[in-house]
Amino acid sequence: MSNESRSNLILGVSFILFSLLLIFVWIPLDTDSGILEKVRRQVIIGDALAPTLAGVFLLIGGFILVVFERNAPDQSEIDLVNLGFVAMVVLLLAVSFLVMRYTGPALVALANLTRETPLEYRLLRDTAPWKYSGFFIGGTLMIAGLIGLIEGKVTFRTIVIGIVAVLAMIAIYDLPFDDLLLPPNGDV
Amino acid sequence: MGTLDYIWSGVLAVFLGPELFSLFGLPVSVTLVMIFAGFFLGIAVGATPGLAGPIAMAISLPILISVFGYTPDALLPVMGFLIGVMKGATIGGAVPAILFNTPGTPDAYMTTLDGYPMTRKGQARKALRVAHLSSVSGDTFSDIVLIVCAPFLALLVEGYLDLPEKTALLILSLSFIAAVVGGSPAKGLISTGLGLLVAFVGTGEDFYPRLSLGGPVLAQGFPLATAILGVLIVGAVFKELADIWREKRISGELTTIEDSGDQKLGFREIRRLMPHIGRSAVIGTAIGALPGIGSTLAATIGYTVGKARYQKTKSADDPDFGKGAPEGIAATEAANSSVSGANLIPVLSLGIPGNAAAVFLILAADSIGGFNPGPSVFRFTRDAVNPELVIAFGLFTAMFIANILNWTIGGVFMRSMGIMTRIPKQILLPTVLLLTLTAIYVQETRMDAIWFTLGFGVLGYAMRAVAMSPLPFVIAFILGGKLEESARQAFAATGGDPYFLFTHPIAALFMALSVGVIVLTARNSRAKASGATT
Numbered sequence: 001m002s003n004e005s006r007s008n009l010i011l012g013v014s015f016i017l018f019s020l021l022l023i024f025v026w027i028p029l030d031t032d033s034g035i036l037e038k039v040r041r042q043v044i045i046g047d048a049l050a051p052t053l054a055g056v057f058l059l060i061g062g063f064i065l066v067v068f069e070r071n072a073p074d075q076s077e078i079d080l081v082n083l084g085f086v087a088m089v090v091l092l093l094a095v096s097f098l099v100m101r102y103t104g105p106a107l108v109a110l111a112n113l114t115r116e117t118p119l120e121y122r123l124l125r126d127t128a129p130w131k132y133s134g135f136f137i138g139g140t141l142m143i144a145g146l147i148g149l150i151e152g153k154v155t156f157r158t159i160v161i162g163i164v165a166v167l168a169m170i171a172i173y174d175l176p177f178d179d180l181l182l183p184p185n186g187d188v
Numbered sequence: 189m190g191t192l193d194y195i196w197s198g199v200l201a202v203f204l205g206p207e208l209f210s211l212f213g214l215p216v217s218v219t220l221v222m223i224f225a226g227f228f229l230g231i232a233v234g235a236t237p238g239l240a241g242p243i244a245m246a247i248s249l250p251i252l253i254s255v256f257g258y259t260p261d262a263l264l265p266v267m268g269f270l271i272g273v274m275k276g277a278t279i280g281g282a283v284p285a286i287l288f289n290t291p292g293t294p295d296a297y298m299t300t301l302d303g304y305p306m307t308r309k310g311q312a313r314k315a316l317r318v319a320h321l322s323s324v325s326g327d328t329f330s331d332i333v334l335i336v337c338a339p340f341l342a343l344l345v346e347g348y349l350d351l352p353e354k355t356a357l358l359i360l361s362l363s364f365i366a367a368v369v370g371g372s373p374a375k376g377l378i379s380t381g382l383g384l385l386v387a388f389v390g391t392g393e394d395f396y397p398r399l400s401l402g403g404p405v406l407a408q409g410f411p412l413a414t415a416i417l418g419v420l421i422v423g424a425v426f427k428e429l430a431d432i433w434r435e436k437r438i439s440g441e442l443t444t445i446e447d448s449g450d451q452k453l454g455f456r457e458i459r460r461l462m463p464h465i466g467r468s469a470v471i472g473t474a475i476g477a478l479p480g481i482g483s484t485l486a487a488t489i490g491y492t493v494g495k496a497r498y499q500k501t502k503s504a505d506d507p508d509f510g511k512g513a514p515e516g517i518a519a520t521e522a523a524n525s526s527v528s529g530a531n532l533i534p535v536l537s538l539g540i541p542g543n544a545a546a547v548f549l550i551l552a553a554d555s556i557g558g559f560n561p562g563p564s565v566f567r568f569t570r571d572a573v574n575p576e577l578v579i580a581f582g583l584f585t586a587m588f589i590a591n592i593l594n595w596t597i598g599g600v601f602m603r604s605m606g607i608m609t610r611i612p613k614q615i616l617l618p619t620v621l622l623l624t625l626t627a628i629y630v631q632e633t634r635m636d637a638i639w640f641t642l643g644f645g646v647l648g649y650a651m652r653a654v655a656m657s658p659l660p661f662v663i664a665f666i667l668g669g670k671l672e673e674s675a676r677q678a679f680a681a682t683g684g685d686p687y688f689l690f691t692h693p694i695a696a697l698f699m700a701l702s703v704g705v706i707v708l709t710a711r712n713s714r715a716k717a718s719g720a721t722t
Contacts, residue, residue: 011375011654015378015381026399027398027399030398030399030401031392031399032395032396033394042680043684044680044684045672045675045676047392047393047394047398049672049675050388050392050671050672051385051399053384053671054382055381056381057362057377057378057380058377060377061366061373062374062378064377064706064710064713065372065378068374068710068713069372069710069714073716075655076654079653081434082433082653083653085429085430085433086429086430090642090645093642094642097635097639139622139626142622143619146429146621147615147618149433150429150433151614161615165619165622169622169623172251173627173630177254179254180250180254180630182626182629182630183629183638186629186634187633187634187635
């Protein structure tokens with residue numbers, strides 16, 4: 001943190017540019033009606049007005065940041081190392097949820113190799129143990145992976161913690177309720 | 189029905205609602221049990237570093253809705269539980285701050301200033317007792333003000349504000365929140381603008397869902413839970429994970445300190461603390477009644493004012509503020525706890541949420557249906573029953589039950605929660621993250637919701653990284669639809685007058701105040717900036 005940081009200036013200019021792009025390019029191209037419309041000889045508010053107001057908030061905010069708060073004390077400096085860590089966290093989460101999404105169908109496809117009448121995951125998504133497979137593998141990967149990322153190593157203990165936490169969540173969200181579907185079973 | 193009938197119906201709705209079991213032949217209603225459960229969960233969550241009331245609310249909401257369903261009967265048990273969590277977390281938050289110098293929430297930071305030095309002197313349990321007394325006193329005072337003020341304010345709004353004025357009031361609230369939350373009006377405005385923008389994606393009155401980039405993914409807009417939980421909870425978890433990862437490289441060991449001296453709180457000490465508690469309760473309540481101003485500012489002002497007063501009256505032997513003075517804990521805890529009740533004044537009377545807990549109450553009301561926080565709640569209809577008003581008095585009753593729990597068993601339970609501070613954050617946070625994402629999926633049942641939440645989590649982290657408060661974003665997201673709807677109605681009602689915000693005197697006053705608050709705070713920031721550079 002220091003007042004020599006230019007983060008407010010960069011942030012302000014970025015939001016001024018974004019708001020101009022929003023107001024003059026995105027909104028006109030991506031809404032059906034303008035700011036005010038004439039429908040059946042009556043003037044009504046069109047769909048473009050509200051997002052334009054949002055753009056005005058962003059524009060004024062960016063402007064104040066550049067003009068009034070450019071030299072504000074205690075400006076935050078972007079910590080690239082922290083940013084890298086958060087990027088890894090997001091990547092791990094994305095991989096975990098992809099594993100969660102595709103583990104069940106993949107296991108069913110594997111099981112089908114040895115079966116004459118093929119199974120379909122969609123029909124099994126509310127049947128144990130199939131319905132737990134994706135959540136169990138993906139959830140354990142996520143929790144153990146995150147603990148491992150912070151501690152710098154993945155141990156037997158972190159995997160056990162992941163398994164116990166996921167089993168506890170299955171016990172909370174699934175076992176007592178017939179109408180709740182764990183991820184990814186709601187839309188496979 | 190008369191006013192007293194409504195109040196009595198609200199009380200009865202809590203005590204004589206659907207029965208869960210009977211105790212010595214007396215029926216125990218499910219709402220009562222839910223308030224108890226929420227209260228204990230709230231203390232446990234508040235006492236756990238890295239967790240806070242909103243996280244517990246986020247995780248439990250889909251479970252509660254699944255249990256109680258989408259009927260008006262679900263409102264009191266679910267919202268009673270959330271109120272219990274809110275109250276419990278308020279007192280629980282002081283535990284890690286006092287015992288381990290790790291404030292669970294930003295407003296508990298000021299509690300560490302005197303609480304942790306008291307712990308180091310072996311006075312931990314006494315410090316917890318001071319925190320409990322101050323917190324509960326402030327909270328109770330704030331609730332009384334809420335119950336007295338909210339109906340009057342709502343009636344005033346209904347009686348005097350028409351559609352143009354209501355639109356201008358929403359703009360004033362957004363400007364005010366943008367200007368005062370987080371200390372930078374510019375960043376507040378940007379946060380508000382982003383919240384509004386996200387609220388307007390995929391919505392509107394045209395056949396084509398606006399700003400959806402022509403694809404099906406954004407066509408339905410962003411579900412409320414994904415934006416709120418993503419920015420508030422997932423963003424906070426990302427930030428916390430990054431912080432502990434960084435701290436790990438320079439981490440130190442916590443030392444164990446034995447208790448020493450008298451841990452009880454005597455009558456003379458309570459009498460000495462009362463002026464600090466009273467002053468801070470008034471400060472916290474006044475600040476809490478303004479939407480968007482959180483408990484952190486209340487704690488800071490309560491502590492600063494208390495410190496100035498203490499310096500004039502203390503004897504030479506008393507420790508200074510910041511060196512383990514019980515008065516420091518009292519001034520802080522009474523101020524930050526008295527915000528929570530008062531923060532519900534704008535929610536119940538105007539439908540404008542003031543803090544994260546209020547956001548979750550609105551989310552619950554929105555998900556279940558049958559209760560729309562706002563001025564219409566307080567219509568004292570005589571010929572027909574207004575069920576929303578009965579619910580409102582039921583909520584007030586729930587708050588008082590939680591307060592009674594706070595006064596009676598809250599202190600003991602709070603002091604026993606020291607154990608929660610021993611759960612390592614690197615285990616807790618990933619578990620909380622999966623719990624939150626699972627809670628969202630269970631509610632929305634589509635993977636898109638998880639991706640949206642992660643996206644909003646990244647946005648929440650980025651906002652925190654550049655010191656931009658995410659609260660204006662969340663409040664703008666909630667109010668965005670309401671603002672557009674009320675503007676459309678006002679425009680139509682005034683016969684298509686494009687200047688409807690400026691031709692009605694009260695609306696024009698609100699608009700002038702909106703501009704004024706932004707200009708004033710921006711000028712203050714500039715003065716601060718030039719002061720720092722000279």
